[in-house]
Amino acid sequence: MTEPEIAPAPAPARSPLADRIVDTLIHRIGKDERAARKHDWLAATILTLRDEIIDKWMASTRQAHAAGAKRVYYLSLEFLIGRLLRDALSNLGRNAEVGDALAVLGVDLAEIEEIEPDAALGNGGLGRLAACFMESMATLDLPAYGYGIRYVNGMFRQRIDDGWQVELPETWLAHGNPWEFERRESAYFVGFGGEVIGNEVGHVHWKPAEAVEALAYDTPVVGWRGKRVNTLRLWSARAFDPIRLDAFNAGDHIGALAGQVRAESLVRVLYPSDSSAAGQELRLRQEYFFSSASIQDIVRRHVQYFGDIRTLPDKAAIQLNDTHPAVSVAELMRLLIDHHDLPFDEAWEITRKTFGYTNHTLLPEALESWPLPLFERLLPRHMQLIYAINGRVLREARKSDGMSDQAVAAISLIDENGERRVRMANLAFVGSHSVNGVAALHTALMKQTVFADLHRLYPARINNKTNGITPRRWLMDCNPGLTALVRDAIGAEFCDDTAKLQSLDSFSNDPSFRERFSGVKRSNKVGLSNFIGESMGLRLDPDALFDVQIKRVHEYKRQLLNIIETVALYDQIRSHPEEDWTPRVKIFAGKAASSYHNAKLIIKLANDVAKRVNSDPSVGGLLKVAFLPNYNVSLAERIIPAADLSEQISTAGMEASGTGNMKFALNGALTIGTLDGANIEIKEHVGDDNIVIFGLTADEVAAKRAGSYRPREVIEGSRELSQAVNAIASGVFSPDDPSRYRELMNGLYDHDWFMVAADFDAYTAAQRAVDARWADQAGWQAAAIRNVARVGWFSSDRTIGEYAREIWGVM
Ligand code: 475
Structure with missing residues (x-):
């Protein structure tokens, strides 16, 4: 007996959207349907969606321009944005439609969402907050730009080997990044080192000893219901001379590329320290590199749209995400004074009205400060300007009632205790009209502790903005x-x-x-x-x-x-x-x-x-x-x-x-x-x-x-706690190395700075x-x-x- 013949079910008709995805796959990825792998489908889907986003993106830019709107600039060394496809689809309300289109092509949307790399250009809370803020600014229809660094290697990948953390490089760009646009036209000169010619009174000219070019990469940020699309602009670095041909031809094949390697090292890795200052020269270079490129871009856009640099505070609000971009205060002063010929006082007023500063931690080890000789060698002109700003601030402090010498010393931008250092938090504070904490208690503690004296001098400046999270990613998606x-x-x-x-x-x-x-x-x-x-x-x-x-x-x-x-x-x-x-x-x-x-x-x-x-x-x-x-x-x-x-x-x-x-x-x-x-x-x-x-x-x-506080007494007074601590200390959980946790547990007995014993019961x-x-x-x-x-x-x-x-x- 032969089986009855069953006609194949008619293939569901391909939607125009499915056709567009296939067209993208063929013409922009260079694969046909049969050869395409999951990553190709992912890229084709993103590129197809991005084409639609571009129209909204341009409309958003045109609208802000036509309205002469004030723009918000969020400067952050970290943006922990994660995957973008699901977020964008859901904000555009296109989840079902794109899912259906892909299903007809035999592709599972959930599966390709799952292989999108997680863009981890941040360490933790501060970086994730920046990402939530970007999404909310687009949702609230605010014209806003995020500025940061396009790290080639973001947050390290953690492997657990035999219980130990092992750090591996994260290669989120390995398959390319279909979300971003390289903006060859938006490139800036960023200098380092060298000398300052002229003096503070006359015309001053900074002659850097070296320079790199900052190159912009833009990623669209889609707000809820696709109302608005804003830009996350991340800077990459390249040498002006990608290869020194003279050196190359003379046989120095490696040395000929040194400039490019040096430039690339600036954007190579995210510093993986959370809540502590990194302290190395490369970190200061990263901070200045992205601050300078961003401030130049902001000033260029303002002058292009509005003509007069003196109206900057009416048209631009720059928010500093912690002190990492604080050198921006000095950079804007430099551009206003050295490039736009404004007098110091006027430049200072513009600067203060333009910047706001958010503090994210009171941990002393996270408060950034730079050895003065390092700062001066790398940024000689900025050092001069910081001295001039400091002179002004200290004069105000001395005039103010009841300021002790100690209080004045605490306000100073220069830490004179021991090796002299530049205090970035003080620079950010005095250079901003607003300084905010991120929860009510934190803001109260800022006033009482790290910024007590600055708060007395400028009592209206500190304010609270309790953090929030985007409910799109963190509930709906x-x-x-x-x-x-x-x-x-x-x-x-x-x-x-x-x-x-x-x-x-x-x-x-x-x-x-x-x-x-x-x-x-x-x-x-x-x-x-x-x-x-x-x-x-x-x-x-x-x-x-x-x-x-x-x-x-x-x-x-x-x-x-x-x-x-x-x-x-x-x-x-x-x-x-x-x-x-x-x-x-x-x-x-x-x-x-x-x-x-x-x-x-x-x-x-x-x-x-x-x-x-x-x-x-x-x-x-x-x-x-x-x-x-x-x-x-x-x-x-x-x-x-x-x-x-x-x-x-x-x-x-x-x-x-x-x-x-x-x-x-x-x-x-x-x-x-x-x-x-x-x-x-x-x-x-x-x-x-x-x-x-x-x-x-x-x-x-x-x-x-x-x-x-005597933690030893507390531990000995609690049976449960002492049993647990002693078990850990004596190697019950580490028979292969019984003393592994002895020091860690001794820390609890000896000082217990973090009050583990005090809070245990x-x-x-x-x-x-x-x-x-x-x-x-x-x-x-x-x-x-x-x-x-x-x-x-x-x-x-x-x-x-x-x-x-x-x-x-x-x-
Ligand atoms: C707070 N990161 C959270 C969150 O406001 C808070 C510091 C130095 C260098 C690199 N990264 C850092 C932080 O300080 C940080 O992430 N702070 C966190 O900011 C957002 O919710 O309590 O610890």
Whole structure:
């Protein structure tokens, strides 16, 4: 018997969009459909979409130009933008259409989204904030440019080898970057070194000894609903003479390329230190390189559009993302005085009105300062201008009532204690009309500590702008299940205004909604469990409590507190197996600065503890520990929607704001946290009953440090803590090297700067309170729903609205 013949199903008709993607594939990638690999489809999809974005991009530029609008310039040495395709598709509302078009071509959109490289041109919070801000500025229809460096190697890739962090170069440009446009016409001369000819009174001319050319690469930034497209302009460097032919012909084939190599070294790598100043000459060169190119570009655009450089503050607001671009203050002064012939006083007024400065950390090791001889050798003209600015500021300080010599010395742009250094934070402060902190507590501490004297001299300057996150990437794109559920419940208005999430509040009392809500969370946890199972071979129970701490590894963030508590819990479970323990999965991820010994050791400890706990059948399904390698934006997008508990446990007074805390709450995790950074404001929004707070306050930490804190007594006074610390110190988790953690644990006994011991008992008690809440699932889900409903305020749209009105004067 022959099989009945079945006619093949008619192929679904190709949409014009599918035709365009194929056309792009053929004509711009040079592949036909059969030869195309996933990366080719990715590039063809991006290029097709980019063609459509260009029209909006140009319309945005024309509109700003026609309106004579004031523009915002966000200067940042870091932009942690992550993948762009999903974000752009969703902001343009084209997800389904592009997905369908690709499906007809036999391509899975989700699959190609997954192979897009994660652009990690930043370390952590500061860089990710810059990326959220770029998206919100486009969403709020503000004409804005981001300026930064196009690093060839961004944040290193982290591999975990036998529990140790290994750093590998990240090659995000390996397959080219279809998003960017090289702007050959936008190139600037950036000089270094040399000498200054003439004097400060007469006409001054800086003759640099060397120079490179800054070359612009533009990436479009699409706002929500594609309302506006702004530009992220990243600078690359090249030598004026790519090859010295005379040297080459004389046989010096390597030396002939030295100029190009030197130029390229400027943009080669992102400094991988978070919350600490890098301190090397190359870093100062990077800072000046991108500051100079950006300020030249801003001044050029202003003069071209408006003619008169003196109206700059009316048409340009430049925001300095921390002190990394602070040399821009001196660079603008140089251009105004040396190139536009303005008198010093007028240049100074223009400069101050144009700049704003955001501080992101109070850690003393992060406060940038440069040895004066280095600064003077590299930037002799800027050094002169900084002296002149300092003279002015110090005269004002001395005239002001009650300024002690000590206060005047603290205000000075030059640190005279020991080796003389240029203080970049003081330069940024005096060169700006606004200086802001990133959460209420942080701003208050800025006034009391690092900037106390500058604040007394300029009491109106410091203001607060509590951070925010973009709800597009951090809710709608990363958590489609929750987004759909919320839309069903309260309608789609929250997509345009997260304050509308408030209407979800009453659903916390609706059992059927709670069930659907926990169903979404469970399916996200299944997704994460599968990912962890496939990538690490670790099997997790999606019904366990997922307890997550993901962020840079730093002692002040206290991953160590979490790990020690995990060890204590492990002990407890083994000693009392009969008790009703809450099954938990402890999830960690984060990178450590390559030179930060203790942070790397903490990563190893997390992995050593994981190895022991995960292979111990006596704790069975009750406790698992996972350290996920290579934390980045894409991994965060995967983990956060699957979290039940968000660990925000920094030593109070040390985390300026935190932004991960906001992402977790928005995705329905409960926070266990200290009264630090934006946790305090999150608590005010979600209400005391919907967050678990523990530990010392910032004031108490300061008092303990100033007084006679004796951590040894605290450790010896707590049975659980001393057992856990001693187990770690004696090598229970490192039998291959029993003394591995002895020094780390001795640090707790001897000084415990980060108050791990002081907060341990409170933290443990808080964790047991979490267990009790988890046992009441209805109560837990209700609290989680209230978190989602009440954290809409932490949208970066709200933050940017405040910057726009109160600092930039553009709304
Ligand atoms: C804070 N990075 C978070 C976040 O405001 C805050 C420092 C020196 C060199 C390179 N990178 C840095 C930071 O200081 C940083 O990321 N700070 C973070 O800024 C956004 O939410 O509390 O630690």
